[in-house]
Amino acid sequence: MNDFSEIKISRRGLLKAGAALGSVPALGLAQTASGDTAAAAAAPVMAKVSFTVNGQLRQLEVDTRTTLLDVLRERLQLTGTKKGCDHGQCGACTILLDGRRINACLSLAVMHEGAQITTIEGLGTPARLHPMQAAFIRHDGYQCGYCTPGQICSAVAVLDEIKRGVPSHASASLTEQPLLSADEIRERMSGNLCRCGAYSNIVDAISEVGGQS
Amino acid sequence: MRAFTYQRATSAVEAATAAQRTPGARFIAGGTNLLDLMKLEIETPGHLVDVNDLGFDRIDATPGGGLRVGALVRNTDLAADPRVRRDYGVLSRALLAGASGQLRNKATTAGNLLQRTRCAYFYDTNQPCNKRVPGSGCSAIGGASRQHAVIGVSAACIATHPSDMAVAMRLLDAGVETVRANGATRVIPIADFYRPPGDTPHIETVLEAGELITGVTLPPPLGGVHVYRKVRDRASYAFALVSVAAVVQPDGSGRVALGGVAHQPWRMAAADSQLAQGATAVAATLLAGARPTHDNAFKITLAERTLAAVLLDARDDVREHRSKQA
Numbered sequence: 083m084n085d086f087s088e089i090k091i092s093r094r095g096l097l098k099a100g101a102a103l104g105s106v107p108a109l110g111l112a113q114t115a116s117g118d119t120a121a122a123a124a125a126p127v128m129a130k131v132s133f134t135v136n137g138q139l140r141q142l143e144v145d146t147r148t149t150l151l152d153v154l155r156e157r158l159q160l161t162g163t164k165k166g167c168d169h170g171q172c173g174a175c176t177i178l179l180d181g182r183r184i185n186a187c188l189s190l191a192v193m194h195e196g197a198q199i200t201t202i203e204g205l206g207t208p209a210r211l212h213p214m215q216a217a218f219i220r221h222d223g224y225q226c227g228y229c230t231p232g233q234i235c236s237a238v239a240v241l242d243e244i245k246r247g248v249p250s251h252a253s254a255s256l257t258e259q260p261l262l263s264a265d266e267i268r269e270r271m272s273g274n275l276c277r278c279g280a281y282s283n284i285v286d287a288i289s290e291v292g293g294q295s
Numbered sequence: 296m297r298a299f300t301y302q303r304a305t306s307a308v309e310a311a312t313a314a315q316r317t318p319g320a321r322f323i324a325g326g327t328n329l330l331d332l333m334k335l336e337i338e339t340p341g342h343l344v345d346v347n348d349l350g351f352d353r354i355d356a357t358p359g360g361g362l363r364v365g366a367l368v369r370n371t372d373l374a375a376d377p378r379v380r381r382d383y384g385v386l387s388r389a390l391l392a393g394a395s396g397q398l399r400n401k402a403t404t405a406g407n408l409l410q411r412t413r414c415a416y417f418y419d420t421n422q423p424c425n426k427r428v429p430g431s432g433c434s435a436i437g438g439a440s441r442q443h444a445v446i447g448v449s450a451a452c453i454a455t456h457p458s459d460m461a462v463a464m465r466l467l468d469a470g471v472e473t474v475r476a477n478g479a480t481r482v483i484p485i486a487d488f489y490r491p492p493g494d495t496p497h498i499e500t501v502l503e504a505g506e507l508i509t510g511v512t513l514p515p516p517l518g519g520v521h522v523y524r525k526v527r528d529r530a531s532y533a534f535a536l537v538s539v540a541a542v543v544q545p546d547g548s549g550r551v552a553l554g555g556v557a558h559q560p561w562r563m564a565a566a567d568s569q570l571a572q573g574a575t576a577v578a579a580t581l582l583a584g585a586r587p588t589h590d591n592a593f594k595i596t597l598a599e600r601t602l603a604a605v606l607l608d609a610r611d612d613v614r615e616h617r618s619k620q621a
Contacts, residue, residue, distance in 0.1 A: 124298040124341070146301045146343075149330070169331050170398060182371075182400045188327045189401065192301055193345055236397065243396065248375045251391040251531065256380040272531035273395020 133197040135160065136204030144191050151175045151186035154201060162202035162231045166275075173274035176232035176239075177201050183239035185273075202231035205238065213294070214238050217287035225278035233274045237288045240270045244292065262292045296333050303345045307507055310344050312476040315505025317342040322507060324367055325401040327394075328410040337411075337420060337427055351405075351509050354378070360515035363472075366405035366508045370394070370460065373404055383513060384521030385540050389463035392525040395532050405508035408461055408471065408488070409500070412454035412558075413534055414443065425451045426496045436588070442536070445587040445594045447557035452496030453588070456489065456559050457534050463523060465560035466540040466552040470512040476505045482512060489559035499558075519544040520612040522605050525554070526597060537597045543609035545617070547571040551605070553581060553598055574603035 132141040135158060142157060151168070154160045154177070166174030168187045175186040178200040206212030214234050217223070224230045243250075244260050252269035253260045260266055267288050268281070276284065304310035314320045321340040323329055324347060332338035351365035354376050362383070364373060373379060374390035394402060416422045416434035423432035435443050435453050443453040470482040488500055502508075522541045527533040538554035549570050552562035566580040578599035585595055 126298050127300050129301055146299055147296045168334065170327055170395075173395065173397060176397055179400075183397050184401050185327070185397045188330050188398075190301075190323075190326060190330065190343075193323070193326065193347065195303075240396065248371065249380065249387065249391060250396075251388075253391075256384055256387050257377075269531050270396055273397045 129192045131192045131195050133194050133199055135199045136201060142191070146190065146192050148191045149187055150177070150179075150189040150191050150194060150199070153191040154186060154199075160201050160203050164228055164231055166229065166232075171275070172229070172232075173236060174229050174232040176235045176274065178235055178239060181239075181242070183236050200235075202235055205234065212238070213291050214287070217291045218284070221283045221287040221290070222280070223284040223287040224276070224280050229274060229276045229278075233271070233276065233284055236271060236274045237284070237291070240267065240288065241292045243270065262289065264289065267292075297336060297339045297341070299340055300342045301345065302342070303348055305348060307346075307349055307351075307474045307509055308476065308478050310346050310349065311474055311505045311507045313342070313344045313505075314507070315476040317344075320344055320505075322346050324403040325369070325406045327398050327402050328406065332411060335418065335420065337418065346507065349509075357512060362513045364404050364511045364513065366403060366472075366510050368404045370399035370402045370404070370407060371396070373460075374399070382516035383463075383467060385466060385523050385542060386460070386463040386513075388521065388523035389459040389525075389538075389540060392523060392535075392538070393459035404460075404511055407458050408464070408508065408511070410456075410458055411499075413457045414454040415439070417454060426454060426492075429495070429497050440588040440590040442534070442555075443588065443591050444557045445591055446561060446582055446585040447491055447559065448586055449492040449494070449496065451494055452492035452558070454492070454496065454558060455555055456557070458560075459523070459525060459535065459538060459554060461485070462538055462540045462552050462554035462560040464511065464513075465562050466542060466550055467517070468514055471508055472510040472512060473502065473506050473508050475503060475507075480509070485511075485560075486562075492558050496558075517542050517544075517550075519549060520609045520616070522609050522612075524601055524605050524608070526601055537594055537601050539598070539601045539605045541602075541605050541609060543570070543606065543613065545613050547610075549609070551577060551581075551602065556582070556585075556594055556598060570606070574599055574606055577606075578602050 126145045128143050129146050130143050154163050163177055164174040166172035170185040170188040176183050177186045180198050206215045214237050244262055247259050249256050249260055250269050252265045264285050267285050319340050320342040323343045323345050352367040353365045355363045357363050370390050374387045380387050414435055416424045417426050422434040425433050433452055444455045465485050469485045471488050472482050474480045490498055519542045525535045525538040527535055535555035541551045543549035550567040552560050563581055566577045569576045569580055582595055
C-alpha cells in the first residue's frame with residue numbers, strides 16, 4: 083500500500099512540475115537572475131506529524147503541502163471523506179477536528195500535531211451505524227452519495243452546536259437557546275452542497291435525530 | 296501548490312522576526328483563505344509561520360470597559376461569546392452572516408481582517424490583475440463587474456473587501472493590535488487599517504513587513520439596537536452584494552457602515568450624523584462621488600434601500616424594547 087502511495091505522489095509531483103514550468107512563461111512571472119524558474123524547481127519539504135484518527139494514533143512524514151484531506155484519503159486510505167471542490171466550497175471533506183467540524187481540504191496536515199480527528203469511518207460502521215447514518219438511510223437523504231459523509235459529519239456537529247446554544251444567522255434571538263427548526267438546520271448546513279438535491283430529506287433526517295437526543 | 300518550509304512559532308516576536316527575515320514568508324492561522332490561494336498559486340509563500348501556538352485565543356474584558364479579542368479567536372467562538380452576543384450584537388450577526396459553519400470554526404479574527412478579495416479576475420491566473428501581478432492591468436474594469444466596488448475605487452482596481460466581520464469592527468471603532476520584529480507594539484484604528492487601492496492595490500493594509508496582529512480591541516458597548524443586514528445572491532453562504540451594519544439609539548441617532556461596496560468597510564462620520572434624516576440622506580452622503588460600472592450601478596440603489604430597511608427594523612426594535620420596559 084505504501085509503495086503504491088509513493089508512486090502516486092511522485093507521478094503527481096511530475097505532473098505538477100510540468101504544469102508549473104509550462105505556465106511560467108505565459109504568466110510572465112519573475113525569473114531568477116540566472117533565468118531559472120526557481121519556484122517550479124523548489125524541492126519538496128518533508129515534515130513529521132502525529133495525530134489521532136478515529137481513536138488510532140498515526141505518525142507520518144508528509145510533504146508540508148499535504149492537506150489533512152489528502153493524508154486521510156491517500157496515506158491512511160480513509161476514503162470515506164470525499165474530495166469535491168478542494169477549496170472549502172462544497173463541504174464533501176467535512177470531518178470533526180477536536181469535536182468541531184472543519185473542511186479537511188483547507189487544512190495542512192502538519193498543522194495538526196496532537197489533534198483528535200474523527201471521520202465518517204469513526205462515527206459508525208456498517209454493522210453499528212451512527213444514529214445520523216441510520217437516519218440518512220431511513221429518510222433517503224442522498225442519491226449518488228458523494229456528499230453524504232460530509233453531510234453526516236456536518237449534521238452531527240450541527241446538533242452539538244444547537245445543543246451548546248451556538249447561535250446562527252437564522253436565530254431570531256442571539257441570547258436565547260436556538261431552535262431545532264428546519265430554518266436553523268438549513269442555515270447551519272449551508273456549507274454542504276448536494277448536487278442531487280436531497281436537501282429536504284437531509285433536513286428530515288437531521289430533525290429526527292435532533293428530536294431524539 | 297509550491298513547496299514551502301514550515302515553522303511553528305512559540306512567541307509573537309519570533310514569528311514576526313521569521314516573517315520579516317524570510318523573503319516571501321506568510322503567517323498562517325486558520326488557513327481557510329491562504330491555502331485556497333496557495334492551491335491556485337495566487338499566493339506562493341516559500342515559508343509558512345504557523346502562529347496557532349501563540350496563545351492569542353482569549354476574549355478578555357479591558358480596564359476601559361470594552362473587550363480585547365485575541366487574534367486567534369475563531370469566528371465561531373467570537374460570534375458565540377455571551378458578552379459579544381449581549382453587548383456587540385452587530386458583530387455576532389456579521390460573523391454569522393459570513394462563510395459556513397465549517398469555515399467559521401477555523402477562520403480567525405486576524406485572518407478575517409486580512410482575507411483577500413474574491414474578485415473573479417484576482418482568482419483567475421490567466422487574466423491580468425494589478426492586485427495579483429502589479430502593473431498587469433485590471434480585467435474587472437470593462438469586464439464582468441457586478442460584484443465589484445462602487446466607491447473608493449482607482450483606475451488600477453475595483454475589488455471589494457469581502458469580510459462581513461470587518462464591517463461590524465469598523466462600525467464599532469475597533470483597534471488592531473500588532474507587534475513587530477523589534478518587539479514594538481501599536482494599536483491601529485480600523486479606520487486607518489486598510490489602504491485605498493490607488494496605484495498599488497496589491498498593498499492592502501498599513502501593516503509593515505513581518506508585523507503580526509495579536510488582537511482586536513473593542514471600545515465599551517454602545518447600547519442601542521444592533522442590526523447587520525446582508526443582501527446576497529442566495530440566502531446563505533455567499534458574499535455580500537451590499538451589507539449594512541448599524542447601531543441605532545432610542546433617540547434615532549447612531550452609526551452605519553456599508554459592506555460590499557469598497558476595498559474596505561465604508562463609513563463616514565458625516566453620514567452617521569444624518570441618521571435621523573433617513574436612508575436617502577445617509578446613502579447620498581456615504582456614496583457621494585461613487586464611480587459604479589454599468590454592471591454594478593444597482594448597488595447604489597440597493598445600498599439606499601437596504602439602509603432604509605435597516606433603519607425601519609431598528610426603529611421597530613426600539614419601540615418593542617420600550618413597550619417591554621413599560
